[in-house]
Amino acid sequence: MDDWRFDVPTSGSKHLPPDPGYIKGLASQGYRFEEAVADLIDNSIDAGAKDVVVHFRRSGDLLTSLVIVDNGRGMTEAELDTAMTVGKRREYGDKALGMFGMGLKAASFSHADKVTVISRAKLAGTVGRRWRTEHAQESFQCDIVDVEFAKQFLDLYDQYVVWSGTAVRWDGVRDFPARGDAAQTDIYLTKTMRSLADHLGLHLHRFLADGRVRITIAVSGVDDATPAMTWLVQAVNPFGYPMSGLPGYPRKFTTTFEGVGPLELTAHVWTPRSNAEQFRLPGGILARQGLYAYRNDRLVQAGGWNGMRQAEQHLSLARVEFDLPPDSEAAFGLTVKKAELQPVPGFVDAVERASDADGRSFLDYLKDAEGAYRQARTTTRERKAVLPPGRSFPRELRTAIEEELPFVVGEEPIEVVWEPLGRDVFFAIDREERVVLLNKQFRPALLGGRRGSLTDAPMLKTLLYLLMNEAFAGERNGPRVKDNLDLWQSLLLTAAKIELAKYESGNTA
Ligand SMILES: Nc1ncnc2c1ncn2[C@@H]1O[C@H](COP(=O)(O)OP(=O)(O)O)[C@@H](O)[C@H]1O
Ligand SMILES: [Mg+2]
Numbered sequence: 387m388d389d390w391r392f393d394v395p396t397s398g399s400k401h402l403p404p405d406p407g408y409i410k411g412l413a414s415q416g417y418r419f420e421e422a423v424a425d426l427i428d429n430s431i432d433a434g435a436k437d438v439v440v441h442f443r444r445s446g447d448l449l450t451s452l453v454i455v456d457n458g459r460g461m462t463e464a465e466l467d468t469a470m471t472v473g474k475r476r477e478y479g480d481k482a483l484g485m486f487g488m489g490l491k492a493a494s495f496s497h498a499d500k501v502t503v504i505s506r507a508k509l510a511g512t513v514g515r516r517w518r519t520e521h522a523q524e525s526f527q528c529d530i531v532d533v534e535f536a537k538q539f540l541d542l543y544d545q546y547v548v549w550s551g552t553a554v555r556w557d558g559v560r561d562f563p564a565r566g567d568a569a570q571t572d573i574y575l576t577k578t579m580r581s582l583a584d585h586l587g588l589h590l591h592r593f594l595a596d597g598r599v600r601i602t603i604a605v606s607g608v609d610d611a612t613p614a615m616t617w618l619v620q621a622v623n624p625f626g627y628p629m630s631g632l633p634g635y636p637r638k639f640t641t642t643f644e645g646v647g648p649l650e651l652t653a654h655v656w657t658p659r660s661n662a663e664q665f666r667l668p669g670g671i672l673a674r675q676g677l678y679a680y681r682n683d684r685l686v687q688a689g690g691w692n693g694m695r696q697a698e699q700h701l702s703l704a705r706v707e708f709d710l711p712p713d714s715e716a717a718f719g720l721t722v723k724k725a726e727l728q729p730v731p732g733f734v735d736a737v738e739r740a741s742d743a744d745g746r747s748f749l750d751y752l753k754d755a756e757g758a759y760r761q762a763r764t765t766t767r768e769r770k771a772v773l774p775p776g777r778s779f780p781r782e783l784r785t786a787i788e789e790e791l792p793f794v795v796g797e798e799p800i801e802v803v804w805e806p807l808g809r810d811v812f813f814a815i816d817r818e819e820r821v822v823l824l825n826k827q828f829r830p831a832l833l834g835g836r837r838g839s840l841t842d843a844p845m846l847k848t849l850l851y852l853l854m855n856e857a858f859a860g861e862r863n864g865p866r867v868k869d870n871l872d873l874w875q876s877l878l879l880t881a882a883k884i885e886l887a888k889y890e891s892g893n894t895a
Contacts, residue, residue: 409523412472412488413495419561419578420585421725422493426454426554427586428483428684428724429490431599433458437546440582442575442605448566449574450608452498452556455543460507460550470503470515470528481682485715488722490554495519499558504536508550512537579603579617584668587622592683594621624678624688624705626664631655631703631758639748643736646714651740653751656703658762672697674705677737679718679727681710687726694734695752704755772855773820776801780841783848800858802847804829804838812879813850815871820858822850828882831889 417425423440430438435458443451461469468474475487494501494517504514514531521527539555540547547553561578563570586594586601593599601619630636632655639651656665667674667688674689675697695701710718719728740748771792775784776799798820807814807825814823824846829838832846853874857867 407523409472409491409495409519412492413519415492415496415721415723417493417496417723418725419497420582421723422497423452423454423582424586424589425489425493425722425724427456427590427599427601430454430456430458430552431590431593431684432482432484433460433552435551436599438599438601439543439546440601440603442579442603443608444571444605445608446566447568447571449559449562449571450557452559453553454555455540455546455551455553457546457548457551460510460552461505461513462507462510463513465507466503466505466513466515467528470517472522480712483682483684483724485720486722489724491517492722494554494556495522497560498556499560500556502531502555502557503552504531504539504555505552506537506540506547506550512540514539575605579605581668583617583619584622586619588624588667588688589685590619591621591623591685592680594619595623622667623664624667624674624685625654625707627654627657627660627662629657631657631762632754635754636707637742637746637751639740639742639746639751641736641740641748644717644730644732646711646717647736649711649736649740650708651737651748652707653748653755654705654707655755655758656705658703658758671702672699675701676704676706677727678705678707679710680708681715681720681724684724686710686720686724690726692727692729692733694737700756700759701752703759704752773797773858774799775847775851776820778802778840779847779851780844783844787848787851800851800855802843802850810879812875812882815854815857817858817862822854824850825882828886831886832882834889835893 427438427440433456435456437457439453439455441453441455442449443453468476469490471487472491473487476484478484490501490503498519500516500518502514502516504512506512511533513533514536516529516531518529521529540551540553543551543553563574582603590599590601594601602616603619604614604616606614625636635655636652639653641647641649641651643649660666665671665674669689676689676691676695677687678685678689679687689705691697710720717730718733719730721728738748769791771794774793774797775787778801779787800820800822802822802824804826805814805823806827807823809827812825812828815821816823824843829843833842836842853870857863857871860867863871
């Protein structure tokens with residue numbers, strides 16, 4: 387042990403550049419598609435863009451590329467080279483959303499085979515560079531885009547880009563459906579545009595709400611520049627409730643934590659039982675309770691308790707808003723993805739110690755939010771208890787019904803099943819067995835040709851369940867219920883026959 391040296395002796399140094407295989411690591415950051423797009427839009431916002439267009443380009447039924455165009459300040463050739471360099475950082479202003487010099491590359495390499503960046507700065511020419519993800523992994527050779535092409539490409543967007551701007555184009559997007567089938571592509575687009583609009587609307591809501599930036603999602607064919615379909619992204623404020631769930635809220639709690647801070651937490655209690663889209667955010671009510679963190683106005687965590695609590699139903703009205711104090715990124719464990727925090731261990735403690743101007747603690751707030759939830763549950767229990775739905779209803783549907791309606795305890799559920807019933811009825815009910823029988827003759831038509839299963843036709847089943855619960859409830863059916871059953875029978879039969887006729891003529895046509 388006597389030979390211990392505090393400094394390790396060396397005998398020279400040699401240059402060991404990173405292996406390009408390192409790019410592979412970059413490409414596996416686990417960015418979701420919408421997170422990757424959001425990262426590119428952060429760059430547009432940093433460049434002062436007023437407009438950003440997220441443009442899906444399709445050729446016939448095949449999606450070919452994604453282009454994200456902005457009218458920010460653009461880049462000169464030298465700046466573009468820097469921008470394409472992995473990990474090269476620039477000087478960042480106080481309000482900048484960028485920080486690691488990685489976002490553009492990490493987001494693009496994880497989702498596309500090729501990324502082309504074309505940019506035009508004021509009083510400078512249009513320039514372009516392209517990385518082929520594969521090449522970037524073998525050598526650090528970046529392609530120089532033909533200048534004439536670059537200019538023409540950006541000119542396609544002259545509706546937005548006048549003096550300066552940037553287009554990031556992804557080709558070989560791994561998220562896109564691989565085969566060109568019109569129906570698949572339509573389904574993919576509808577789903578993706580929806581989740582993109584949701585994600586951007588939420589994470590950039592402060593920028594969208596005050597008009598600092600406008601984001602348009604568009605789809606069009608590769609042959610025409612004018613977007614065939616456009617969609618303006620709306621701000622989704624996770625704190626945009628019509629009325630506080632508890633008087634006295636929101637309240638501001640303050641705490642300090644390991645040289646960061648003061649940290650100010652604004653604690654909200656949502657309006658109970660809200661159906662507002664700002665409350666029912668994608669990901670579900672459970673995941674969206676908890677802490678919402680902003681860095682320079684950009685949401686970097688949308689809910690979750692960072693180990694302070696488990697998500698639970700009773701806390702679903704609790705949402706807490708805070709801004710990261712300057713230079714606290716490391717303490718909060720902000721990653722390139724900017725999707726969630728991994729704060730240092732002292733954080734939980736600091737939040738639990740937070741108190742407001744009246745000396746109330748953050749833990750009191752959690753109790754209040756829980757109380758508001760329980761209170762709302764008991765006051766809406768006035769809904770009459772019903773018989774539960776059975777296994778012929780999809781599981782999510784049964785859960786949803788259970789969340790809304792109290793069940794009569796210890797009763798057999800109601801099932802809806804298909805049976806041959808002859809020509810002139812649509813349904814029959816078997817009170818003893820608690821079954822609604824649907825005439826099998828209409829099944830293919832009502833399923834629109836899809837394959838049947840035990841839990842098929844959830845829409846139809848739900849409507850019948852809501853209508854008929856009463857018919858199963860009492861000892862026997864009174865005249866009012868009987869009259870209703872006759873009425874439903876006659877109207878539903880007519881409707882089913884229309885469906886059948888349309889289905890049959892569609893099949894022969
Ligand atoms: N749309 C854009 N407009 C102007 N400059 C951009 C744009 N996208 C990227 N850049 C430049 O490229 C650099 C690298 O971007 P990125 O890899 O996302 O890292 P970061 O944003 O952390 O700096 C940015 O700092 C910026 O200078
Ligand atoms: Mg960036």
